[in-house]
Amino acid sequence: MNDLLTQFASSEVAVEKADMFSSIGIDWKLLVLQTIAFLVLLWFLKKFVYPPLVAMLDKREAQIEESTRAAVEASKRATESQEKVDKLLAQARSEAREIVATAKSEAGAMLTDAEAKSKQQAENIVAQAQDSIAKEVLAAKKALHNETIELVAQATEKVVGKTVNANVDNSVIKAALGDA
């Protein structure tokens, strides 16, 4: 510690004696040389080291800008696509609604038509049935008439006791009937 104190004391004495700059260690010759050395270092780094680093930073910045631009563009496209999709969906929904409405309408018409046809068919069937029944009734009446005639003939034969031929039979019957 003693050395330290004496050293500081001696430096104070030096300050008093020597000029200000040399007392604090400034040597003009060294100052110039060290300045030149630093400038040489600066020149070397500026010439050979910094350009690739700056180019790398510029390239990175350009890439970031390009990516940002691409992202904005993509976002814009996505918005446009979404708008298109929304538009198409709306159109599709509208068309679907139209199709459903048309289908419902057509189905209704078909149903009405089918009902009308069915009704017509039923009426036809009923008419045919009535016609058929009428014909059958007529046929039955005719058959009954013929059978009655035959029975009368048989009865008459039994009453008369002789065989009558058809002509006689018929004339008798007619006469009987005419009397009746």
Place this chain on the structure above:
Amino acid sequence: MMLQSFAAAGPHISVKAQEIFLVGGISITNSHLLGLLGFIVMVWALLRTKQAVQGKKAHNFLTRLVVWVFEGLYGTVHQIIPEAAWARRVAPLTITIFFFVISQYYMGLLPFVGPITLHDGTPLFRGMVADLNMTFALAIVTIVSAQVYAFRYLGFKGNMGRYFVSPLKDPIMTFVGILELIAELSRLLGLSFRLFGNVLAGEVLLIMIAYLTQFISPLALQPFYLFELFIGGIQAYIFFMLSTVFISLGMEHHGSDEDHAHTPILEHSSSDAPRARLRGEELVS
């Protein structure tokens, strides 16, 4: 050369860098020896980073760190000097100052700096930025560069107008101009002595802690080493930031409205001319 490792005598503290030998009448000091080592390490690290950036070699922790720092500093210069063309010109100088100061500061923290001494107790190595010649040289380069950039940007009349204003036109600005001139000198001294003082104080702190703690110094020094690593980064950044700000001050205008009409001079670069003219027009408006 008689070396005396781990000198047993008391702590050796010197404000000045000490001469080790003479070469052609020029004294080579202990700060030069360590400075040369730091210079080699710095250039190697930057060249290695350049090779990694160019894809010639693989990146490692050091190259990534250098690229990260370089990118941060480059961005800072662009923030302080908004005109990209001028920021590009200023950046190499101030970034070099940063790398130089931090590498030389950290070299001064190496364990062999101080204990290895000559026969008379003079340390063989001393931090380059603990040499006032170096910090003064850096400050001179900064202040002279600031003036060179100011002359190129504002022109001769524009830059002189920052310091010399006619007292008949504006007495207050005349006084402010003189103060501005004094401020330039004070910046020179402030830059050099701030860095020198901090580095010297750091070295003295480490020496004293080592001296006082003796055998437990390897343990006791650890927090102080960490502190010095932090201070080294801070000091390098302060020097870088102040250099950039001082240079940017020369790219602003100080003066009356009539002087605003000048246009910055950039004859040698046609690509930058529109920007400079634009700035001139902005100043006019």
